[in-house]
Amino acid sequence: MTRPAAVLIGPPGSGKSTVGQGLAERLGLPFRDTDADVEAVAGKPIAEIFIDDGEEHFRALEREAVARALAEHEGVLALGGGAILDPGTQQALSGHTVVYLQVGLSDAVKRVGLASARPLLVLNPRSQLRKLLEERLPIYERLAVISVDTDGREPAEVVDEVAAAIEERTR
């Protein structure tokens, strides 16, 4: 059975896509992002899926994309921040090298800013992110086998720490 070398979870702005790409380069492995997989299946950007089809439809596409990637991908896999809300996905992550990128509200808000690419955060990103963190932090913490704090740190530093933690686990 194939499995990803690492599966990155965490809130929007924690750096899953950025650090995931850097970690894959560091490990010499391919990188995959389930948000890109969903966009490829739907044939449009995530913001348009939310507008045209609604969040529920996005979550259904996301659930399938995550299941497929967990079964197929042997490199570094970044999930969308909300993928872990699905109970089936929570179960499917068991036994995987799940890496939780932690980020506090202030850094997350600065990083995502007013990016319209994240439909959940378009209006009032600070209060939306605060709500989202409250709801999800216990889930991220429960699923993680490696947790790395990203506050005030550059992506390259985060990559270093994640790579070291993965190496430590496989020794």
Ligand SMILES: Nc1ncnc2c1ncn2[C@@H]1O[C@H](COP(=O)(O)OP(=O)(O)O)[C@@H](O)[C@H]1O
């Ligand atoms: N550790 C970091 N420090 C500063 N900026 C970061 C860091 N990680 C990511 N970023 C920036 O924050 C934004 C969101 O990062 P991204 O990787 O898309 O996060 P996620 O996939 O978790 O939502 C990007 O503009 C990225 O360049």
Ligand SMILES: O=C(O)C1=C[C@@H](OP(=O)(O)O)[C@@H](O)[C@H](O)C1
């Ligand atoms: O947290 C969420 O619910 C979402 C996070 C986004 O991915 P990132 O966490 O990579 O920004 C993307 O999947 C979608 O906009 C929904």
Ligand SMILES: [Mg+2]
């Ligand atoms: Mg991302």
